[in-house]
Amino acid sequence: MKKLIAKTSVRDNIELSETPSYPIFRELYEKQKKAIWFPEELNIQQDALDYESLTAEEKDLFDTAVGYxxxxxxxxxxxxxxxxxxxxxxxxxxxxxxxxxxxxNIHSDFFEIVLQTFNMDREKMYRVAFDDPILKKKQNLIVEEIDKISYGKIDPETLQGKKDILRAILLNNIVMEGIFFYSTFAHFFALKDMGKMKNVVSGVELVLIDESLHLQNGIESILIMLDENPEITEDAQYVQDIRDVILEGTALEIEYVKHKFGDRTILGISYGELERYLKYITDRRLEELGFSAEFNITENPLRFLQKEDVKKLINFFEVSSTEYTNY
Structure with a gap:
């Protein structure tokens, strides 16, 4: 019986079928293909005056987000x-x-162009996730688990191997891209709500669209693996561990925004609003994976992100990516 995760030869599975085993991935490929964009289409240089007008607190938040x-x-x-x-x-x-x-690659290129455009300290930017102790803890949560696969010999034919791979997908596509990244997106969209950095934020909007599809890649892979390997869900402790690592990621992100914002309001948002937003995102991620909500927050508390959800994540397939970057 064919399974999504398996040992294969490079000569296996080299034919595209009109009736694919996993039609969702053909659909997600087509959606991603349609959404391809290039950072050169954005006039980021036009935001230079906005960047210089940011307060020290605002600039620190922006720079840290870019470096991250x-x-x-x-x-x-x-x-x-x-x-x-x-x-x-x-x-x-x-x-x-x-x-x-x-x-x-496109995202890396985009943030590299932002870094160069505003003459940021390159070494400092690339050290952000290492020098900030909480950001380093966030990164360690991802790296330490996944390096067990990178350095080890995981056998995808074994139950433990499949569990390790499922956890890697979860940490990468759900925790990092679906919680950590979504948290930082809020900092950029707060700038847009203030009428600043319009072209940079347009690029971040496109990154958000991509990440929503990467999130779907991860969710569908996990659900397929669970369907194909029901014995995974029979391990109650493993299932609890999966839920716990999602909540651990959220706790780290909440710790970070509390450290970064304290009792200050920066870019028009406060720590309390961001904490509630993170709990809202976490409930969505848990429910998408079949878990019950942890915090029972059903509405996005950041109103400017409610608008992003509607405008970008529902309607963007109706136009081409170049229409989004035509500024």
Missing amino acids: FCSSELLVQNVLVNSFFPMLSDPHAKMSFSTQLFME
Whole structure:
């Protein structure tokens, strides 16, 4: 019986079927293909005056967000290549995830251009996730688990191997891209709500669209693996551990925004609003994976992000990516 995660020869699965085993990945590939964009289409230089007008607190928040993404997008690429991508058996799944990998390159390129445009300190930006102790803890949560696959010999034919791979997908596509990244997006969209950094935020909107599809890649992979390997869900402790690691990621992100904001309001948002927003996101991620909500927050507390949800994540397939970047 064919399974999504398996040992395969390079000569296996080299035919695209009109009736794919996993049609969702053909659909996600097509959506990602339609959403491809290039950072050169954005006139980021036009935001130079806005950047100079930011207060010291605002500029620190903006710079930290850019620096975090500079290294984190490259980290996502490493995770994909070094862990579960080699174990994918289905050609459509490989097409979907390799398109994700390509778009991570675009994101790295975009944030690199932002860094250069505003003459940021390159060394400092790429050290952000290492020098800030809480950001380092966030990164360690991802790296330490997934490096067990990178450095070890995971056998995808064993139950433990499948559990390790599922956890890698969860940490990469759900916790990092679906919680950590979504948290930082809020800082950029707060700038847009203030009427600042319009072109940079337009690029971040496009990154958000991509990440919503990467999130779907992860969710569908996990649900398929659970369906194909029901014995995973019979391990109650493992299932609880999966829920716990999602909540651990949320706790780390809440710790970070509390450290960053304290009792201050920056870019028009406060720590309390961001904490509630993170709990709202976490409930969505838990429910998407079949868990019950933890915090029971049903409405996005950041109103400017409610608008992003509607405008970008529902309607963007109706137009081409170049229409979004035509400024």
